[in-house]
Amino acid sequence: MSHQVLVFYGSYRSDRQGVRLADYIVRSLREGGAEAELIDAREIGLPMLDRMYKEYPAGEAPAALETLAGKIRSADGFVFVTGEYNWGVQPGLKNLTDHFLEEWFWRPAAIASYSAGRAAGVRSAVAWHSILSEMGMVVISSALSVGSISKALDAEGRPVGEGGAALARAFPRFSADLAWWMEAARTQRRTTPPPY
Template identity: 75%
Template sequence: MAEKIKGADAFVFVTGEYNWSVQPGLKNLTDHFLEEWYWRPAAIVSYSAGRFAGARAGFAWHGILSEMGMVVISSMLAVGGIGQAFDAAGEPAGESGAALTRSFPRFAADLAWWTEAARVQRGRAPPPY
């Protein structure tokens, strides 16, 4: 798993909210490794059944991932009412799906920009630690 993490140029963390915070299984995975995450961009997608869309977990992850040496992009996707946000074919549906459709292009462009910037910089110079 360490080599898979090290081989990635960026990460998208898709996380539900668990008791107003991060999911313990995903937190355990990130804690098991450390330097494998360094100097890679991270994007956060949060979701929940409620109207807060997992935003509390997303905000918690922002600090955690930054402390792990990752560059967390400023764009964040938060999907509320996850049970109604997609139709049977997995396509965005309803109000939450429409919001996701509107937000995704900026989110993807932001992650792509930071991914390319980090890839170029890692090729130019080794990370400082």
């Protein structure tokens, strides 16, 4: 049985570069046999958080929230593709994740960061590690970090140059780590109810 993976991306900029990494990850996961779907915060267009999904009476949440809640609950794992804004996380992606809580529980998450410069978004990745852990996910130890994003991936999300070659070498371990934890969590959920 293949794994269902949601790949979250959160830039709202008009000239987005990180979507190249998100597209690469979705395509590569699919090539490896997973059912991967891109969840683009800008396309979903949730408002700034006022009320979490769980705070709506049953059946009264906006359609976009209801649909996404179902996808999150059905997924085996998640990949968060994040840029770095002023040493921090992207507000669009953070806003999307904050609309949910229990829906995330007991599944693994992976972090892939990027930037236009050499730092590759690693400060954002570090911040996301604690955020996702607090939200009930197990964050895998493997991570992807892509610097000079526009030189590492072309417009179609295909690796190019030295940066692209480094990404292609790193991805198999990243993917295998996530797959191992997804299978472990799936097996555990089948045999033992979560403690809360």
